[in-house]
Amino acid sequence: MxxxxxxxxxxxxxxxxxxxxxxxxxxxxxxxxxxxxxxxxxxxxxxxxxxxxxxxxxxxxxxxxxxxxxxxxxxxxxxxxxxxxxxxxxxxxxxxxxxxxxxxxxxxxxxxxxxxxxxxxxxxxxxxxxxxxxxxxxxxxxxxxxxxxxxxxxxxxxxxxxxxxxxxxxxxxxxxxxxxxxxxxxxxxxxxxxxxxxxxxxxxxxxxxxxxxxxxxxxxxxxxxxxxxxxxxxxxxxxxxGREILFRVDKQPSVPQDIVLSIKELCASDDKGAPALCGITLDIRAGEVVGIAGVEGNGQTELVETITGLRKAISGEIRYFNEELIGKSIAQIRAMKIGHVPEDRQTTGSSLTSTIAENLILDHYRNPEFKWGPFQSKKKIKQFTKIMMDVYDVRAQNEDVMAGSLSGGNLQKVVIARELSKNPKLLIASQPTRGVDIGAIEFIHREIIKKRDGGAAVLLVSAELSEVMALSDRIAVVYEGEIVAVLENSSELTEEEIGYYMLGLGIKKQKEEVAAQ
Known part of the structure; x- marks a missing residue:
C-alpha cells in the first residue's frame, strides 16, 4: 500500500x-x-x-x-x-x-x-x-x-x-x-x-x-x-x-445481607410518553452486584432515572432501607448515601463549565471536611482533589482545569471518583467504563467490587455483556421494559443463554417450563 x-x-x-x-x-x-x-x-x-x-x-x-x-x-x-x-x-x-x-x-x-x-x-x-x-x-x-x-x-x-x-x-x-x-x-x-x-x-x-x-x-x-x-x-x-493487564475480575463469592433497594411493580414512561417500564420488581441486597443485561433501549435508562429521581414514576414502589424514594427530589436522594454514575457524563454526570475540583465536591461541598469554620476551605478542597486525581489517575495540569476540556475518559474518572468517594450504601453505576482505557477499566472494576465487599449494594447497567458477567453476582435481563429473567451468575452461565432472554426468546421458554411442572 x-x-x-x-x-x-x-x-x-x-x-x-x-x-x-x-x-x-x-x-x-x-x-x-x-x-x-x-x-x-x-x-x-x-x-x-x-x-x-x-x-x-x-x-x-x-x-x-x-x-x-x-x-x-x-x-x-x-x-x-x-x-x-x-x-x-x-x-x-x-x-x-x-x-x-x-x-x-x-x-x-x-x-x-x-x-x-x-x-x-x-x-x-x-x-x-x-x-x-x-x-x-x-x-x-x-x-x-x-x-x-x-x-x-x-x-x-x-x-x-x-x-x-x-x-x-x-x-x-x-x-x-x-x-x-x-x-x-x-x-x-x-x-x-x-x-x-x-x-x-x-x-x-x-x-x-x-x-x-x-x-x-x-x-x-x-x-x-x-x-x-x-x-x-x-x-x-x-x-x-506498561504492565500486564488482567482481562478478568478477581473476586470472592458475594455474601448478600439485608435488602437495600426494593423495587415493586414499577412503571414509567419514556420521553415521548410511551410505556418504558412495565411492572419492574427487583431486590438488591447489601454485599452484592446486580447487573442489568439487555439490548439498549429496553428500559435500562428509564429504570436508573426513576430510581435516582430524574424521571417520575407512573406507579409502583422504590424503597431504600424501607424509605420510599418516589416523590423525593434529586437532592434528597443524593443526600441519602446513594451514588449515581450516569450513562451520559457530559449532560448529567458533570458540569463542563466548572473545574475538576468543583465537580468532585459538586453535591457535598457543604460537608464539614471542606469547611474552615463557616467558610469553605480552598486548602482542604485542593488537598482532597489532589488525592482523588492521584487515586483515580485523572490526567490534567491541576485541579483548576475546566471539566469540559478533559478527554472523555478523564471526565469519566472524575465522575467515578466523586461518586465512589462518598462511600455510598447504594451505588448505581450506568456504563461506568464507557470511553476509558483498559488500565482504568481494571481499576474501576476493582473499586466496584471493593464497594460490594464493604457492604454496599450495587446496581450495574452496561451495554458490554462481558462487563455485566464479570462483575455481577446476579443478572436481571430486561426486554421491552420488563424483567424477563433473574439469573445467578455462575461458571455455567453463558452469554448465549443471557442473549436468548435479551432477544425476548426466553419468555416463551419460561412459560413452557412452568406449564410442564
Missing amino acids: SILLQMKDIHKVYPNGTAANRGVDLTIHEGEIHALVGENGAGKSTLMKIMFGLEAPTSGTIEYKGAPVTFHGPKDAIRHGMGMVHQHFMLAPSLTVSENIVLGEEPRKGPLSLFRDRNKESQEIEKLIQTYGLKVDPQAKVETIPVGQKQRVEILKVLYKGARLLILDEPTAVLTPQETDELFDSIKALIKQGYTIIFITHKLREVMEISNRVTVLKAGKTIATLLTKDTNPEEISRLMV
Missing part, C-alpha cells in the same frame, strides 16, 4: 506547559483501517486535532500524499479530502438528517445562488445513502433517531464533503453491540471503495476485529506500530499501560 499521510516528530506543548505530544510518528497507508490506541491522556485526541487542523503543532511535520502540508484550520484538512467524526456528536438536534448532512454546504439555485435547491439536496442525500449503505431517514429530525443512526449521520456528513480519509474518534463508545456490528459493516464497505480509516478506540477486541495495523501511544510518544494479525490484546495492553 502507498503512504497516504505521515506525521513526523510531532510535538505539542500548550502555553500552561502541558506536553500532550512528545515526538509522535504516525504513518497511514492508503486503503487501510489503522487503529490508534493509548491510555486516557496519551495524546491521541491532540494528535488527531493537529491532523485535522484544529490545533497547530509546536514542532514537527505533516506530509499528505508525499507533499508537506500545513493546516490552518479544519477547512484546509477538508479540502485535502479529510473528515473527522468526533466522539461526542456535532449535530443540530432540531434539524433533519438531510439538513445536518448538508449544513454549510447547501445546494443553491437561482440568480446569484440566492435560493436553496431542496430537490437537488434530496437527490444527493438519497444517492449518498444508497452508495454507502448507511441507512437513515433523511427527513427524520435528528433528536428522534437512535444513537446508532446519529453515528451514520456524522459519517454521511464527512462523506458529503468529499472526505477520503476518515478519522473516527471512539465511534462505538455509545453504540449497542448490534449497532457496532452495523458500523463495522459500513466501515468495511468504505474500505472496499478505496477509503482510508483511522479508528481511535479503547476496546482491544475491536482493534483485533477491524484494523489492519495499530499504533500505540503512551505519555505522548509513539511506542510501536504493529500489524494487527501479528499481535494480540495482551501485547497491545502491555505496550499501552
Whole structure:
C-alpha cells in the first residue's frame, strides 16, 4: 500500500506547559483501517486535532500524499479530502438528517445562488445513502433517531464533503453491540471503495476485529506500530499501560445481607410518553452486584432515572432501607448515601463549565471536611482533589482545569471518583467504563467490587455483556421494559443463554417450563 499521510516528530506543548505530544510518528497507508490506541491522556485526541487542523503543532511535520502540508484550520484538512467524526456528536438536534448532512454546504439555485435547491439536496442525500449503505431517514429530525443512526449521520456528513480519509474518534463508545456490528459493516464497505480509516478506540477486541495495523501511544510518544494479525490484546495492553493487564475480575463469592433497594411493580414512561417500564420488581441486597443485561433501549435508562429521581414514576414502589424514594427530589436522594454514575457524563454526570475540583465536591461541598469554620476551605478542597486525581489517575495540569476540556475518559474518572468517594450504601453505576482505557477499566472494576465487599449494594447497567458477567453476582435481563429473567451468575452461565432472554426468546421458554411442572 502507498503512504497516504505521515506525521513526523510531532510535538505539542500548550502555553500552561502541558506536553500532550512528545515526538509522535504516525504513518497511514492508503486503503487501510489503522487503529490508534493509548491510555486516557496519551495524546491521541491532540494528535488527531493537529491532523485535522484544529490545533497547530509546536514542532514537527505533516506530509499528505508525499507533499508537506500545513493546516490552518479544519477547512484546509477538508479540502485535502479529510473528515473527522468526533466522539461526542456535532449535530443540530432540531434539524433533519438531510439538513445536518448538508449544513454549510447547501445546494443553491437561482440568480446569484440566492435560493436553496431542496430537490437537488434530496437527490444527493438519497444517492449518498444508497452508495454507502448507511441507512437513515433523511427527513427524520435528528433528536428522534437512535444513537446508532446519529453515528451514520456524522459519517454521511464527512462523506458529503468529499472526505477520503476518515478519522473516527471512539465511534462505538455509545453504540449497542448490534449497532457496532452495523458500523463495522459500513466501515468495511468504505474500505472496499478505496477509503482510508483511522479508528481511535479503547476496546482491544475491536482493534483485533477491524484494523489492519495499530499504533500505540503512551505519555505522548509513539511506542510501536504493529500489524494487527501479528499481535494480540495482551501485547497491545502491555505496550499501552506498561504492565500486564488482567482481562478478568478477581473476586470472592458475594455474601448478600439485608435488602437495600426494593423495587415493586414499577412503571414509567419514556420521553415521548410511551410505556418504558412495565411492572419492574427487583431486590438488591447489601454485599452484592446486580447487573442489568439487555439490548439498549429496553428500559435500562428509564429504570436508573426513576430510581435516582430524574424521571417520575407512573406507579409502583422504590424503597431504600424501607424509605420510599418516589416523590423525593434529586437532592434528597443524593443526600441519602446513594451514588449515581450516569450513562451520559457530559449532560448529567458533570458540569463542563466548572473545574475538576468543583465537580468532585459538586453535591457535598457543604460537608464539614471542606469547611474552615463557616467558610469553605480552598486548602482542604485542593488537598482532597489532589488525592482523588492521584487515586483515580485523572490526567490534567491541576485541579483548576475546566471539566469540559478533559478527554472523555478523564471526565469519566472524575465522575467515578466523586461518586465512589462518598462511600455510598447504594451505588448505581450506568456504563461506568464507557470511553476509558483498559488500565482504568481494571481499576474501576476493582473499586466496584471493593464497594460490594464493604457492604454496599450495587446496581450495574452496561451495554458490554462481558462487563455485566464479570462483575455481577446476579443478572436481571430486561426486554421491552420488563424483567424477563433473574439469573445467578455462575461458571455455567453463558452469554448465549443471557442473549436468548435479551432477544425476548426466553419468555416463551419460561412459560413452557412452568406449564410442564
